[in-house]
Amino acid sequence: MSNVRVRFAPSPTGFLHIGGVRTALFNWLYARHEGGTFVLRIEDTDRDRSTDEAIQIILEALKWTGLDWDEGPYRQTERLELYREQAMGLFERGFAYWCVCTPDELEVRRKEAQAKGESLKYDGTCREKGLRAPTEPAALRFRSPQEGQTVFDDLIKGQIVFENQILDDLIILRSNGYPTYNFSVVIDDALMNITHVVRGDDHVNNTPRQIPLFEALGYAVPKFAHLPMILGSDKTRLSKRHSATSVLAYQEMGYLPEALVNYLVRLGWSHGDQEIFSLNDMIRLFSFEHVQSSAAVFNPEKLRWLNAQYLRTSESQYVAKQMLPYLEKEGYDEKACARIPGGVEALVPPLRERSETLLDMVAGAAPYLSETITIEENAAKKFLTPAIVPSLTKFADRLEADPSFAKDVLEHIFHVILEEDGLKMGKLAQPLRVALTGGTVSPGIYEVMALLGKDRTLHRIREGIKQIDVTSSSLAG
Numbered sequence: 324m325s326n327v328r329v330r331f332a333p334s335p336t337g338f339l340h341i342g343g344v345r346t347a348l349f350n351w352l353y354a355r356h357e358g359g360t361f362v363l364r365i366e367d368t369d370r371d372r373s374t375d376e377a378i379q380i381i382l383e384a385l386k387w388t389g390l391d392w393d394e395g396p397y398r399q400t401e402r403l404e405l406y407r408e409q410a411m412g413l414f415e416r417g418f419a420y421w422c423v424c425t426p427d428e429l430e431v432r433r434k435e436a437q438a439k440g441e442s443l444k445y446d447g448t449c450r451e452k453g454l455r456a457p458t459e460p461a462a463l464r465f466r467s468p469q470e471g472q473t474v475f476d477d478l479i480k481g482q483i484v485f486e487n488q489i490l491d492d493l494i495i496l497r498s499n500g501y502p503t504y505n506f507s508v509v510i511d512d513a514l515m516n517i518t519h520v521v522r523g524d525d526h527v528n529n530t531p532r533q534i535p536l537f538e539a540l541g542y543a544v545p546k547f548a549h550l551p552m553i554l555g556s557d558k559t560r561l562s563k564r565h566s567a568t569s570v571l572a573y574q575e576m577g578y579l580p581e582a583l584v585n586y587l588v589r590l591g592w593s594h595g596d597q598e599i600f601s602l603n604d605m606i607r608l609f610s611f612e613h614v615q616s617s618a619a620v621f622n623p624e625k626l627r628w629l630n631a632q633y634l635r636t637s638e639s640q641y642v643a644k645q646m647l648p649y650l651e652k653e654g655y656d657e658k659a660c661a662r663i664p665g666g667v668e669a670l671v672p673p674l675r676e677r678s679e680t681l682l683d684m685v686a687g688a689a690p691y692l693s694e695t696i697t698i699e700e701n702a703a704k705k706f707l708t709p710a711i712v713p714s715l716t717k718f719a720d721r722l723e724a725d726p727s728f729a730k731d732v733l734e735h736i737f738h739v740i741l742e743e744d745g746l747k748m749g750k751l752a753q754p755l756r757v758a759l760t761g762g763t764v765s766p767g768i769y770e771v772m773a774l775l776g777k778d779r780t781l782h783r784i785r786e787g788i789k790q791i792d793v794t795s796s797s798l799a800g
Contacts, residue, residue: 327359328518331385331392332508334366335377338569339384341561341621342523342553345587349550350521351390352588352609362515363395366508368403368501384570388580389602397515399507406502409510409540410463410495418539419495421454421461444491463496465506465536473531478548478611480524485531493532509533513542524549548611551591552618561621573626577680579637579645582630590619599632631679639671642684646670649685650692659692664776673766673774690760691774696783698761698790706754706763707791714744714751715758719784728777730769737768758787 331347333339354361365381367373382396399406413419422445429445436443450466467490474484495506502510512520527549537544553561561568573583581602588605589598592614600608634642646667650660660667667688674687690696698707721736722728741751752768759771759780772780 325358326516326518327354327357328362328516329354329359329521330362330364330512330515330517331390332364332366332511333381334369334372335374335381336369336372337377338571339381340568341570341587342568344384344388344390344570344583345553345590346521346523346550347385347390348388348584348587349548349592349609349614352605353519353521353611354393355606356609359518360393361391362397362517363392364397364399364511364515365395366399366504368399368504368507370501373400380571387574388570388584390584394515397511399502399511402507402511403500403502405514406507406510407496407500410502410506413465413495413539414463416539417466419463419465420450420452420492421457422449422464422492422494423454423457423459423461424448425460442489444489447492450492460498462494462498464492465495465539467492467532468535473534475530475534475544475547477527478519478546479551479614480527480549480616483527483530487531487535490532490535493536495536505529505532506536509536509540509542512545513537513540517545519546519548521548522550524552548614551615553590554618554620556620556622558618558620577649577682577685578626578630579633579642579681581637582633583626585633586626586629590621591615599629627679634675634678634681634684639668642671642675642681643668646681646684646688649681650688653685653689655688655692659694662694662776662779663691663774669774673770677764677766687765690762690765690771696761698757698787699763702757702761702763703790706757707787708754709791711751711754712788712791714740714746715754715784715788717744718751718755719781719788722777722784723781728772730773733769733772754787755784759783 329350331343331350333343333347351361353359363385365378367378378396378398385392410419414421424445432446432448433443436446445464449464454461468487469490471487472484473487473490474482476482493505494503496502511517530547530549534544555561570583574580584602585600585605588600588609592609594600594608594613643666650667663669670684670688670691674684678684678687717740718736721740722733725732725736737751740746741748744751753763755768756765756771757763759765759768759775765771766774775783
């Protein structure tokens, strides 16, 4: 094990979005590549918006994507006394001061500064008052350095320089005793010995505020790596109008977790022109040197393509297992699955070639899992005609008479009838397909019969013939 320690620290204020999982993934990959530790921390000090339900969603999403953590999950609300102790330590050493400015007063000054085109940062009214034990509501502010520069070497963006004169005297403890984000995150990163802070580049501006806190507290400053933003196809920040942003929404839409992880790693990281990576490949090859600094563009079509590749190449048993929850949601029970010779696993090879998601596969499985089918009206009109009745009847009779149901037997019966009746393949295959599945699109006709089994194949062909007879009689009448 190396001393590398990284963390993923989401706020439980809603679903876990695509950008959040990409951040977790890059942290996880770096920890695994270096033989380090991946820490999960829940930043739940926003009492108005944080919920236990959101925490469960985060945990479920990480488990679904396979991003297992080595420590945690830690919750900031269980560490409040620790933050207060650290804040008071800064106060006692002169790095923080009490501020009794009310929110209304601060808003008035902010508007005045805005009108004059001046900086909107706190004007330092209480900075030199020397308040020790204010009796009125007071917040504790950090005495930020106002001279010189804060410089850090970002592992992705390179050297970044901030002028200290633009830094605000941050509130580190609110008047209600709760710590602020920029303070609690520093305490946690320091005391959890986080060596690398890997996060979205929307946090770049927080870094010069946090580095002086590390230094004032006497803790080592971690290395920083700020990941590029993820944009929608219109080059604006990814949102619901571009695609689903909740990770678990992709689970509901029938994506394999491996496909989503593979897609997310390519949003900002590359290894030549390679598109498809096993998890072991990602771990072995990952480095920040190959993470781009420019924004990545989310492409739903590319994700669907990648998911289709995983459906085609994954073990049939695994894909079948992934299908089961979706089948259950559609109302297919064990009895329905037992109708298929070979069970659900037998569905995978013929269905995945025409599918991009597990939902596609479930939709394609309907004719084989259902006891009865509804034949599409247009398909019936086009293919289930009186002219084909003799050939369909002949096929059913010969199939029933032969004790075997092997593919070579089916092919022999089929081709003999084509020759006897002077038909091209599609002239018999499509009516059979419609009678067996209800539609005109399916796997190969012999695969369809194999999935249905002999009894259901015969039953559906004869039911299709009856429908032709009924239709013919009504037309004649």
